[in-house]
Amino acid sequence: MLSGLSEFFSSGANWVFLLFAMMAIGGALYMISFTRVVHMLMSAALTFISLAGIYFLLEAEFVAVAQILIYAGAISILMIFGIMMTNHRSGDEGLTPPLHTGLAFIVVLAFFGILFFAIQNTLFQAAPPFDPGNDNTLELGKLFFSKYVIPFELMSVLLTVAFIGAVIIAKREEGEA
Secondary structure (H helix, E strand, C coil): CCHHHHHHHHHHHHHHHHHHHHHHHHHHHHHHHHHCCHHHHHHHHHHHHHHHHHHHHHCCCCHHHHHHHHHHHHHHHHHHHHHHHHCEEEECCCCCCCHHHHHHHHHHHHCCCCHHHHHHCCCCCCCCCCCCCCHHHHHHHHHHHHCCCCHHHHHHHHHHHHHHHHHHHHHHHHHHH
């Protein structure tokens, strides 16, 4: 069962993957453990950036850059504006109870054990050889602007309508205050 473990740790890319995976898991755990919204936001951003690192390791550069631009950048900024525009009580909030922390640790450990057992007992097929001449970002761009141009444009219209609706709601609440 542990025969593939020494082979796994002999590669530097696997060590980097393990680092990014631990950062993503740690950020997600901190996200649900913190009680202050800004701390939760920073933990979520750490998770998003760690996932982008994993995408880079998988040679999915477009997805990695989109992950950083959209999630770690835009959504984090959007959440900061949401925090600034809402009222919060100024009192200190308590820490997560130790029972919740212990229970979360046990659940994460059990989940890790199940995943470790499942991965060790699965036979994976060999991946096809990677062609370095293939530019996946170029191919994605061609697909976006040929076969999927209508859904791409509809999504941009939907996001614009959502943005305009958010501005209208914010202006309405500003007038009431």
